[in-house]
Amino acid sequence: MPADVRRSAKRSPALSASTVKRVATRMLAELGLADAELSVLLTDDATIHRLNREWRQHDKPTDVLAFPIDERAGRAAHQRKTGGRDVVLGDVVISLDTAERQARSRKRELLDEVRFLLAHGLLHLIGFDHGAPREKQEMVALTRRLVRAAGAPSPPRRAARGTAER
16 A cells, blocks of 8 residues: 555544645656655644644744655655555655645645645655755755646645755
């Protein structure tokens, strides 16, 4: 089961786990990781706030968190385009509450925002980062590629700045 998507956000905006699973599956295929295992949790602000405080020492909700199992294995499988067999990438956690607020502010649909956040989190799982300008440029380009591969137009340039924490 390459992508396992679960929803644990009863009062959060409606978005089905099966829709996000289709998006994740397309992104994994685009990265050459069609057989890699990925876990995605669609949750609410309270849950992501707790995780952000516990794992990153940031006492606030965020839009996306990525918890890699082995960044080097994921990056190596991606670079070799092996299909990702026997690679467990890790977990991406997305707050549907924050995603909805961001989507409204950017005048786009919730699914478009979640698609962007999933691409961003997935790239973190395989070792990409955006700390340095060159790294950020590469990550933004790959994020756009994944968003397009998953069936949507690229996010606007301004959407790539200052959002989606690791």
